[in-house]
Amino acid sequence: MATDRFQSRRNRLVRKLRKTNADVMLVTYEPNVTYLTGFSGDSSYLLLAKDLAVMVSDSRYTTQIQEECPGLEARIRKTAETILDTALKLARKQKIKKLAVEADTLAVSLWQRLGEQIPLQPTSGLVEELRMVKDADEIAEIRRAIDQAERGFGFLQAGLQDTMTELNVAHDLEHAMRRFGAEKAAFEIIAAVGDRAALPHARPGRRPVSSAEFLLIDWGAHSLGGYKSDLTRMLVTGKILPKLKKLYEVVLKAQEAGIAAIGPGVASRDVDRAARSVIERAGYGKQFGHGLGHGFGLEIHEHPRLSPVTKTRLSPGMVITIEPGIYLPGWGGIRIEDDVLVTRDGCEVLTSLPKQFADSVLR
Numbered sequence: 098m099a100t101d102r103f104q105s106r107r108n109r110l111v112r113k114l115r116k117t118n119a120d121v122m123l124v125t126y127e128p129n130v131t132y133l134t135g136f137s138g139d140s141s142y143l144l145l146a147k148d149l150a151v152m153v154s155d156s157r158y159t160t161q162i163q164e165e166c167p168g169l170e171a172r173i174r175k176t177a178e179t180i181l182d183t184a185l186k187l188a189r190k191q192k193i194k195k196l197a198v199e200a201d202t203l204a205v206s207l208w209q210r211l212g213e214q215i216p217l218q219p220t221s222g223l224v225e226e227l228r229m230v231k232d233a234d235e236i237a238e239i240r241r242a243i244d245q246a247e248r249g250f251g252f253l254q255a256g257l258q259d260t261m262t263e264l265n266v267a268h269d270l271e272h273a274m275r276r277f278g279a280e281k282a283a284f285e286i287i288a289a290v291g292d293r294a295a296l297p298h299a300r301p302g303r304r305p306v307s308s309a310e311f312l313l314i315d316w317g318a319h320s321l322g323g324y325k326s327d328l329t330r331m332l333v334t335g336k337i338l339p340k341l342k343k344l345y346e347v348v349l350k351a352q353e354a355g356i357a358a359i360g361p362g363v364a365s366r367d368v369d370r371a372a373r374s375v376i377e378r379a380g381y382g383k384q385f386g387h388g389l390g391h392g393f394g395l396e397i398h399e400h401p402r403l404s405p406v407t408k409t410r411l412s413p414g415m416v417i418t419i420e421p422g423i424y425l426p427g428w429g430g431i432r433i434e435d436d437v438l439v440t441r442d443g444c445e446v447l448t449s450l451p452k453q454f455a456d457s458v459l460r
């Protein structure tokens with residue numbers, strides 16, 4: 098990524114900062130620091146104002162900051178100081194009236210220590226609002242993460258054995274994604290056999306694939322550039338249960354209705370409604386207990402959220418998941434998840450794995 102990307106992101110944040118009562122902002126939330134600087138390490142803060150951008154870090158990261166953030170000023174804390182001390186010293190030099198901090202993520206202990214020395218202005222979602230709309234570099238990186246996830250899944254499908262456990266499935270899938278260039282899995286892979294699929298966030302365990310007729314896999318890749326992908330597919334490994342096929346068709350229809358509703362200016366809750374009403378009409382409204390989808394990028398769950406209560410309107414450049422499901426405790430669950438880019442005239446489905454019921458049948 099070119100350095101000027103990060104510069105322009107910081108400029109946009111400075112413009113938003115003007116609308117608060119603060120003149121300087123201390124960015125402490127790691128993904129936000131990464132977004133604004135390109136730095137992929139941890140424990141580092143960014144101090145930002147109109148004519149100021151300084152990374153405050155420790156000596157472990159001197160070289161990495163030089164490599165990842167060329168041209169960005171860095172202040173390495175002295176051994177006897179904490180990063181907060183160093184940041185405070187710098188902030189005071191700016192003769193600031195108020196320091197903006199990230200109220201949603203700043204630890205209470207840091208809040209107290211900072212507040213004793215400088216007047217604070219809590220802010221919420223300033224960087225996250227910028228991150229909702231992806232730029233061309235970010236979309237390219239998300240496409241990479243999707244490609245790694247899809248190739249990995251193809252590899253898993255080709256080698257899937259009845260004797261494999263959920264843990265084996267998750268492990269093989271992560272291994273394959275890494276073989277195709279991913280740094281790691283985007284989150285702990287969900288591989289849920291049979292009735293375990295009724296838990297939307299099932300943790301993989303020792304259940305073998307052979308112990309039921311189907312399994313649900315929810316996975317994604319984390320690309321070397323730090324961006325994620327997020328997909329869900331069902332695999333039918335035993336005899337075809339008519340109930341499974343029937344529910345699958347409902348979920349697929351709901352997902353297609355959700356995708357068809359996506360476009361710039363559309364309220365995210367209306368997209369949720371389009372999909373949810375299909376499931377409700379089939380009589381399973383109560384069995385679809387979560388939101389329809391979410392934004393993702395540097396993190397697996399970002400804004401916008403798509404649910405019956407969210408107020409965000411979609412705009413071009415947002416990348417969201419569409420993942421309706423039906424969950425029947427004790428029997429199993431079905432979810433289908435794809436990644437979608439909102440475009441100027443509608444949307445583009447970025448994921449390309451086939452998803453007709455017949456495509457999920459392995460034998």
Ligand code: ZN
Binds near residue numbers: 316327329434
């Ligand atoms: Zn997922």
Ligand code: ZN
Binds near residue numbers: 327391418420434
């Ligand atoms: Zn998801």
